Each structure stands twice: as C-alpha cells, then as structure tokens.
Amino acid sequence: MPDQQPPHPPLIDETRKRPFWQRLGALRSFVSYEQGVRLLCEHGQLELAWIADDCLRVRLKSAPGEFGAPASYAVHKNDWPLVSLDIDDSPTALTLRSTALRCVINKQDTTLTLETPDGQVICRDAAGIHYHSDGTVALNMALRPEEASYGMGERASTLNLRGKRLKNWNTDSVDYERDSDPLYYCVPFYLGVHDSAAYGLFWDNSFRGLTDIGHTSADELRFESEGGELRYYLFAATDPRRILARYTELTGRIALPPLWALGYQQCRFSYLTQAEVLQIAQQFRQLNIPCDVLYLDIHYMDGFRIFTWDKTNFPDLENMVADLHADGFRVVAILDPGTKIDPQYAAYQSGSERDVFLKNPAGERVSGVVWPGECHFPDFTHPITRDWWRQHCGHLLQTGIDGLWNDMCEPVIFGADGVGTLPDNTRHHGDGRAGTHLEYHNLYGTLMGRSSAEALAEQRPDKRPFNIIRAGWAGAQRYASTWTGDNKSDWDHLKLSIPMVINMGLSGAPFTGPDIGGFRNDGEAELFTRWMQAACLMPFFRSHSNLGTTQQEPWVFGQPYTDINRAAIQLRYQLMPYLYSVVAQSSEYGWPIIRPLWMAEPDNPALRGVDDCYLLGDALLVAPVLEKDSVLRHVYLPQGTWYDFWTNQPFGGGQQITVQAPLPRLPLFVRAGTALPLWPTMPYIDLNAVKTLTLRVYPGQFETVLYEDAGEGLAYRQGDYRWLYISCEADDTRIVINHRSAGRFKPPYSAVKVEVIVGDAEPGDVRVDRRAAPVWFFDDGLLDFTVDTFSNAEITLVRHPADPTILRGKR
16 A cells, blocks of 8 residues: 655645655566666566666656656766676565675665675665655655765855755746755756765756755755656765766766856946947956956847847947957857747747747747747747757857857746746647656756857857856756856855855856856955955856946956956966866866865865865865955865965965965965966967966976867867876975876977976976986076976985075076
8 A cells, every 4th residue: 555644744835735655665576687677666667777887877667668768858878888787686685786886675665775895885765766646756865974965056055065955946046145045057966975985866857846955854865856757867986076977978078168268258237339348348458457258248139139239339240249359359149038029020030930939738829028028938849949049049140259148048037026937837849758847947048058059069160169058957068158147246145156166066067157246236346356366266257247236347446456356367367278177177077177175185074064265176275265354364275285376385284274365365275296387477368379388396296187279179079189297206305297298289389387396495406308407597496497398307406404694506
C-alpha cells in the first residue's frame, strides 16, 4: 500500500491537496544492460546508467513501459564510452562497481548509497526517490554534519548554502537584497564538500521546483519539481575540479571568448544619443583609462522595438560603430524577447507570418506588456522561431555591432503587481516535445541565448561570438556569459558579488561578474572604487548604472578616484595573459575561473564558508576591501608561502595576517613558485602592442600554466595555439626555472623579460640554458634579464649577514 503521509513536508505549494506520495518500495528484480541496470520495484522502475566511471545517471519511470531516450536541453554530450561494471547480488543489497565508485542499492526500500572503492560513504539517500499523484517528483538525500553546500546558480546569499531553501524558477527579482530568492539564473547543480570527498548532483528537470539544503530537515537535501521525469546525475571525486570537469563535459563548457571580451566594459541604462556614446569613448581615450567595450541599452531602439534603431538620436549607427572600431572599441547591443504588436513593424509582420509567437491552449497568441508596450513572445523551443531570430539578428549585426546582450529573458512581463512572467499554461513546441511554460520557462533565456549565439556565428563565421544572457539554466554556459543582474549600489551588494560569482563558477557557468558600483540607486565614490578593485580580476568586468541614477564611468567622482580606478583597470590589463590562461583552462576543462579559498586548502573545514576573497586560478589570492572607511584587511593565507604583489614581501601561509589597505591598494597575493605573466598597460586589447612578455618569478615550488593564441578568430580550433609550462624550484642557495611549450602558435612578442624576486639575497651567478647570462640587472631584491627564449635558468644565491654597512653588488 502507498504511504499515506509524505516523507517530507511539501515544498512547492503547501495549499494544494495531495492525496499521497509514493515511494519505490522493495526491489523485486533487475536486469543488466550495456550501461548499467534496470530495477523493477514495488511501485515503479529505476534505470541506473554509468555514463563514466565517476558519474551515475538515475531515472524513474512510475508506470510500466520502456525507458525512452532522455531528452534534455541542458545536456550537451549524449554519447559516452561504455563503462566496465561488476555486479554483486546479495540477499540485502545489489552493488554496482566501476573503477572509481560503487553504488549500493538497498533491496528493502531501493535507496542508493555511493561509496569509494574501499567502502567510504560519499553520499546516500535518506527517504530517496518518491513521486506524487499530481505529477510532482522528489529526491531526499542525507547531508553529513560537516558538509558544505555550493553551486545552484545565481543566489544572493553566502557562499555556503547549507540551511537554505531555494526556488528553481528564473525570476526578475526587482530590488533584490541578500537572500532574495529566486533570481534570474537558476542551475539545479549541487556541489557537496565534506571531510571524506566531494560529490555533485545535477537535477535534470526544468519544471518549476525547489531545492531544500537542510532548511526543513537539517540533515537532508531535497530536490523537488512540479512535473516531468525524475532524472538526475551523481558525480563523485576527491577533487571538486574533477566533478566540475565531468559535469561540464555533460552540459557543455564556455566557449573561448575573444580576448577583447575580457577587457573593461562600460554600460549605462542608457546612453541616449549617438553623440553621448562618442563623447564617452573620447573621454576614455583622453583620460588614458583602458576600455574595450561600450554598450547600447534599449534607448538606441526605435520605440524599444527590437532589431531597430532610433534614426533621430542615432542617425548614423553604422558610421558610429565604425568610428568606435577605429578607436579600439567594440560595441554590444541589447535585445529583449518581447516583440511589439504593431502591424507596421517588420519583425512583428514576419513573426506573425511565420507563426513564431507563443500561444495559450486555445491557440491564441499570448501577450504581455514590456518596454515597447503590448508584445508577443517568440517560442525559442521551435526551430522555425530560432531561424527567424537569427535572420533578424543578422540585420542588426550588419551594422557592425560586435556582440549581443539578451535581457528580460526570464521572460518578464510587466503587471499591475510588479514584474511577472507568462502564464503557466502557455504552450511551447519543445522541438516536437510540446509542453507548458511550467517546463520551458527556465529554459527560455538559454534558448534565446542559443539563437543569438547562432546568429553571431552565422554573421561572423571567422570570429568568436560574444553573447550575454541575463537568465539561464544548466547548459546555458555553452552559449553565453552572464552577469549578476540588477544589483544595488550599497556595501552589502559589493560583498554579495563575491559568493555570487564564485557559486556560478561552481555551477559550471564561470564567465560572470557583477555590475560594478551597483545598478540601482545612486553610487558614491569610495564604494565605486572599492568595487572596481574587487571586480578587476573577476571574469566579466563591466560597470553599469540605472536610468536616473548617478553615472558610473571611472572618472565621474573626480580625484583621487579617477587615478585609483584607472590603476585598478590597468592592473587587469597587466595581468591579462594570466587571466586569459585561466579562462582558457576553464574552456578546456570546465574549472571555475575564480575559486573559493577552500580550494587552495581543501582539507581545512574552517575555510568552507569564507566568501570575502577569492582565488583567480591557482596562483592569485584577491582580498578586496569590503567595508566603508576601512584601511586594513584581515586575510587568511592558505598553507605555503604567499608574496604581497605590491611589496614582494613573503608571508608564511596557514595563518591570518593583517595588511595595510589604503584606498589605492587592492590586497593581492601570489603563490610562491608562480611565474606571473605581465603585459604593458594599453588603452585596449592589442596584441601587437606587446613587444615583450614579462615573467615575474616568485621563488617556491610550483608550475605555472599559460595559454596563448591570436585572441580572436577560430584558428585555435585547428591547433594554432600553445601552452607554456613554467616550473620553479627554490631553496636557500638557488632558484631554478624551467620553461617549455607545446603548440605551434607564434606570439607577437619577440622577447621575454624574466624578473626574479630574490628578497634579502643577491645573485652570485645567473645561467640561462647552461650558459652565463650575457646581461642581467639586480636592484632592490629584484633580478631581471631579457632573452629571446629559454628552456632553463638557474640563479645561484649569496646571502650576507644582516649588516647595513655591506653594499649589495649591482651588475
């Protein structure tokens, strides 16, 4: 008999009548097949498929019948090599073993436990799988007492999400604050980290739902959706990067962006005229503040109609774009999905003729008010609609615009009670799998982003697309970058930006960042400057402010802020070769670009909640000032040795230190052993301006991995790139640097300047590729030499007694 009481309090709509929940009950029989096993239980069927030796897919079928092929817009890879499995059948349990994991199925209640090969429990079911007579499906798993919880997309919360109850329903949360939920970009991927291992759970169900992470029951994790197939993936490893690599292998990784997309970007809702846009560009160049991208928000359009522009305020858009290109700027234009109902409007005419707009069950087009007024909305789950969108994007891109910004794509409708979305019963084509908005709402922004990405690829076949979306779902990262939406100009939103961006990276969507200075409300000088410093090494680097608020270009607050903001932006450009290398590794392996502090010291549980600083890759620790009027910063340095970027002072790790942080100073630390690549300052990304690559070596034991290519175009896909591997070994008597490369790309620079920090020692002998270095310089603890290339350098160190009368040699 079915259970008459739910195993857990209902989460989604507690006013609905629910006759009963059903559990699977006892395991009756099983049959093995090429990917795993299918289980016949008292109250349903379960399919366990090993897509890799460290990843298990679980599917429920509550009614009799065959399992069909799983259909998911989130999944990128469907064909996986077969995994070798051993199956043990005992009276109490069925055990499946791969080389990396084993899954133990309790025969009494069909609950699952995932273990290491030697029997250490990684994760296990609590109540396990159950489903409701109204179509709701749910999973309850056990949380370990020390488990920390990450991922879940864009959440305005702490880094560790343990104790939170999160809705999975993309929403334009106007004026969001700390713990407002949900926001624009939900990802049902959970990363659990505990003392034994880490595991990931991807809930592959796009229906409206919730994730309860120990909120209702402190020791339980619960996923719940209002309909659809119960299908989820379990990933496990000792290193969370391996989990993220596998998860993004499944759902897709970020495309390698054009290098200019990593430069500073300036936006305003809105720059109202062509003259204003050109004036902003001129000020950047006159003030010598680097900038690569300017944005056109909705006021460039004719009455907010997408794919048009205002011929009065932007009388010559093509020439404006050409002038900006000539001065080193790229231009990104916004698009919204709402298409104005206007028979005289070309996009509406063609959309009506091709029947691309969403309808209700009666076959009538759904409408709602957004910026242009009453609008219809494209059905991006239909191939005809995506083709229509690509064609109209093409007309806009022919003006020379470089990138597309997909906004309002939750999707949003304005109502008397605020912002809302399309009715639940709105019908979507679903590429032949027709369904309602309950299933396809969360996918709307992803598929709009996909359509725009395809338009960019079609119009710019030899260039890398730059595409941004506000709302997304699992897998959206393969189409577009994103940002943290309409944040506020206050100190708490500055603090929130760090865990929000980190958790997006831990959700497989690492190319993101906040609106610097805050979007809503008037900003102020100190806040804007500290925010500029905090974000200058985040993946997406853009300032953006709201209509009617104080403008937030880097110079608007006057001196000394203009100079300090310039310096923060210039720091990013100096560190661009390192940042680009970390982004390339993310594109290649699915790793986060910025990372939580605990990744540098994973065995230290005290670090699992630290969210006031971040790691850029493995080598840089960024500890921004997040409090008004503060000129000190307390920061924990992970084990090992770390160098202050500004003073070259070494600090022993495994301890908290206090550093001076006056307004011009961003506390920044470099891991010992790093060979940090540096470029000269430049007004915008220009590889031809790099004549010499500087490698600043911080002695220690470490290997730095750098990536190089043309920064634009697709030749890297045919192998025109190279990886550099620079290892360092050091002790009290010598420093050894080994340099090797793999790949055929020829960089534009012709020389490498090696700077080695030797501190209180001085070099006795400097040898490059086993020969005495012809010319080298030493001053104030820094040795440098310049070569065309090298494979090995060895510096012998001489240490003198601490006697201030002894003068150091200089050659």
